[in-house]
Amino acid sequence: MxxxxxxxxxxxxxxxxxxxxxxxxxxxxxxxxxxxxxxxxxxxxxxxxxxxxxxxxxxxxxxxxxxxxxxxxxxxxxxxxxxxxxxxxxxxxxxxxxxxxxxxxxxxxxxxxxxxxxxxxxxxxxxxxxxxxxxxxxxxxxxxxxxxxxxxxxxxxxxxxxxxxxxxxxxxxxxxxxxxxxxxxxxxxxxxxxxxxxDIVQVRDEQWWRAQTTxxxxxxxxMYPQKIDAFLYAHSVDEVRALAPLLENFKSFVGKKTYIVVFGGNFCPCDDVAIALNWPKSVCKERRFKIFDLQIGALSGTWNSEVPILQAVYSSLKGLIKIHNPGVIITVTDIDPNVKKALKMASEMNPNGTALVLLPRPSVSKVLWMADLRSTALQNEIPISFNMDSKVDEATIKLIDSFQWPRGPKTFRRRIIQGGLIRAVSESWYPTSNDDYGLLLEDDIEVSPYYCLWIKYALLAYHYDPQVSLPYLSSISLYTPRLVEVVKERPRWNATEFFKRIHPNSPYLHQLPCSWGAVFFPKHWREFYVYMNMRFTKGAQANPVQIPNSRTNGWQASWKKFLIDMMYIRGYISLYPNFPNQASFSTNHMEPGAHISAKDNVVQHDKANFEVPLLVEDFRTLLPNRKLPSASKLSSLNLFNQPVSLKGLKAAGAKLGQDVLRCNNATEIVTVDHITGLPLRCSKFT
The missing domain is CATH 3.90.550 (Spore Coat Polysaccharide Biosynthesis Protein SpsA; Chain A)
Incomplete structure (x- = not known):
């Protein structure tokens, strides 16, 4: 030497x-x-x-x-x-x-x-x-x-x-x-x-296999990069038991590739992991990808700080992610904070996109549907922003200041000059990327404990699934309406009864956007922002879009009116839930505001027509075959709750001929630049 x-x-x-x-x-x-x-x-x-x-x-x-x-x-x-x-x-x-x-x-x-x-x-x-x-x-x-x-x-x-x-x-x-x-x-x-x-060959075999699995x-x-559905990470044997039902469900689907990664060493030995999963101990000796034992106990020296653990977990996961390209890493919310940091850092390093999803242990059994999705790529962090007008009172400011939000960062925005409802809503959020979604909730909206699961499930099933194409889906509603609010008579309407021949609890597509709890898609919100800027008028009669037989033509001071116009003339749709008694993921408590109980509003609002019960049980059991139906089986309704095909919706918008560009009224609608939201050209629809 x-x-x-x-x-x-x-x-x-x-x-x-x-x-x-x-x-x-x-x-x-x-x-x-x-x-x-x-x-x-x-x-x-x-x-x-x-x-x-x-x-x-x-x-x-x-x-x-x-x-x-x-x-x-x-x-x-x-x-x-x-x-x-x-x-x-x-x-x-x-x-x-x-x-x-x-x-x-x-x-x-x-x-x-x-x-x-x-x-x-x-x-x-x-x-x-x-x-x-x-x-x-x-x-x-x-x-x-x-x-x-x-x-x-x-x-x-x-x-x-x-x-x-x-x-x-x-x-x-x-x-x-x-x-x-x-x-x-x-x-x-x-x-x-x-x-x-x-004996030397055996030792070297064990060593190179350990290297490859860590x-x-x-x-x-x-040379042969892999693509799997998920890694499930467990820091202890108890966490293995908590995640076991989800792992079992992933493995029950043909073609799904999901592996479990464990801390290893004396803290979480592979043999104990196998027992917890009801697997034979021999899986720990096989040279096949099943359990990735990080064997963190192999670190040299004593651990006087969190750095060795963070470095070891991060370095191992970074390599495993590069090899296997998981769509998602799933672990429990109460995992060791240093391990959580390491998982977050490693997942963010993957240029192909790996989301980190943290699940409360009691919720694992409620999200088994994740295994049925072709995509699980969705971020777990949810930032919250409070948007306040200039006349907000002291009590509200103090309440917001003391509000604790564990799911992500919390921000305040307060106007100097009173903006009114249109600006308060339309300027409350602007997407930073095509994976940034806005959940808009007014101050009298309450959500169900399952609202987040509904949003994620729907996004993964109908937006991120590589085999699904619904480019005209612009939002996901949390609320199921009881009225047809765009016609003068405002008749009651029951989605469960309407769709009972298909399935009483099948979700559906509707041309009406929801203002009482909905997630809006980034591309369409940029488009709406530009559209409203081009079409905003103070008086309803001056608005160039007049939808035949629609009450919305006379709506004043309504951001929703402009969104309805845009969705109608371009054939856009929203996804709505549909459960017994209109049970929903959000409800409206009908507190007085710009529209409800306003002095200049002659329309009476019966609380029973708007306040719906919140879902407080696992909604998956109510769905057709206990899962969201395929996109091709979703029924679509026009603005007036009448069944119309997606092509028919676009044809109706084109026929109106009132968009910002003049297009062929029979075959074309306006398409936009999804980065800027600006109208580009007239394009034929199919």
Whole structure:
């Protein structure tokens, strides 16, 4: 073994070798960590097995390559191995079967005429290692799995996991022995490597499998990125039991790929996890993806702070997410705060999008429907914003100030000049991305305990499902109306009775937007913002949109009137719930305001027609077949509660011919830029 110490001079730098006796396996790397002592001024370490004889140019080549930007944060060598790939039965074979040549790829390997002509990234290096003195310390972040073998794999695994450093085999000039890492090539020409003993093979098998299941992105993983539905993370065996029903439900669906990730070590042993899941303990020994045991107990040293746990969980999950690309990570809300931070950081690092969902333990059994969705990509954090007009009273301000919101950040917005209802609502929210949704609730609205589950379930089923196309769905209502409010007579209407031949509790699509609790979609809200700016008039008669036979033509000071107009002329729809007695996820308490009990409003409002009961039980049991129906089975109604196809809704809007652009009244409607909300062109509808 030797160190390569950099000694700068005015014109160049040289490398001064130091010799040490063969200290065997991890101990030799441990000895090399003295090179990181600042007073020694050692920049690089070159570790060479005692049966390797490097060519005279080797050190010069290594020094040159290590100065290239791409390889500065790397370990370099001359012999490497690519670990086995997954087999057709989804298992991973042995690192090397006893008395068999089956294994991963050995580079270079003249026995199979395999040579290296360019830099090749491998899973680990053997026999020689050249790296910066600082990187050597990574070997002991986790306690080595064994002190008798596998130090080569452990080094590459630790460097990749904690330092994002790769392992590379250098090319050689076959005609110049001085460029060879071993000028006699004794190792490379042996058909069986030095690892031929059965117990050693078993130890190395366990070590590389542990690396792969704790976040090491091997060459197989890099070449064949996976796409799974979910990771379920459990920090303790109790959390495993809490999440078990959801995991079982995921696995009951053909084609679903969901794995459980556990803290491991003595705190959450894999054997105990298997027992809690009613699985055989043998799953902990199989080389198949089922339980990812992070074995955090392998961390070196004592834990005097939260940093080691946070770093270990984050580093492991970051690698596992990169390998498997889960749509969602699901865990319990009361998980260890440091682990929660690590999960959040790791999920946010995935460019393909991985959402972190925190579930209260009692709620796990109520969200088993998540397993039935093709997409589970939805953020868990819900920021809340209170929008107050200038005349808000002192009691309200104090109430809002003391309001506790555990689901995300809380913000206040207060006007200096009284804005009125139109501005209060329409300017209360503007989307920051296409995954930012606005749940608008006026001050006399109350929501059901299940409102959030309804929103998430509906979004995942009808908006994020890659096999569903409902581009004209612009909002999701929490409320089920009892009146047809857009006609003069305002007759009572019962959705359960209306749809009983299909299913009495099937949700439905309606051209009427809801102002008593609804989630609005970002693309359509930007569009509405621009539309209202272009069409706003103080007097109802001056408005260019006049929908035949609609009371909304005479509505004054109503933001909803403009949204109805836009939805009508462009064929947009809202999703509505439909449960017995109009039980809903929101209700209106009909407190006096800009419309209710206003002096200039001649319309009488009977509270019984508007205040509906809130759902206080698991609504999933009421749905057709206990789940939301497919999008193709949703019925659609026009503004007047009459059944009309989605194409028919667009045709009616086009026929009116009153949009901001003049289009063909029979075949075209206005389309917009979904980033700016500005109208672009007339497009044919289908």
């Amino acid at each position: 030797g160190y390569a110490r950099s000694k700068p001079t005015e014109s160049n730098s040289s490398l001064e070798p130091f010799q040490e006796k063969n200290t065997l396996f991890p101990a030799r790397f441990f000895a090399s960590t003295v090179a990181s002592i600042p007073s020694l001024e050692v920049n690089f370490v070159y570790i060479v097995d005692d049966d390797m004889i490097p060519g005279k140019k080797m050190l010069q080549i290594l020094s040159h390559v290590s100065g290239i930007e791409k390889y500065k944060n790397s370990v370099l060598g001359n012999i490497g191995r690519i670990l086995p790939f997954r087999q057709k039965d989804f298992s991973f074979p042995s690192y090397r079967k006893f008395l068999s040549n089956e294994a991963g790829l050995y580079l270079p390997d003249p026995a199979y005429d395999i040579t290296v002509h360019k830099m090749v990234q491998v899973d680990f290096l053997s026999s020689s290692w050249f790296l910066s003195a600082e990187l050597v310390k990574a070997l002991f972040i986790e306690t080595p799995f064994s002190f008798t073998t596998s130090e080569d794999l452990h080094l590459s695994y630790q460097l990749h996991k904690y330092r994002n450093a790769g392992s590379f085999v250098l090319p050689v000039d076959s005609t110049d022995k001085e460029t060879w890492g071993d000028s006699e090539h004794r190792l490379a020409y042996v058909s069986k490597t030095t690892v031929i003993f059965k 976040g090491y992105v091997t060459q197989w993983a890099a």
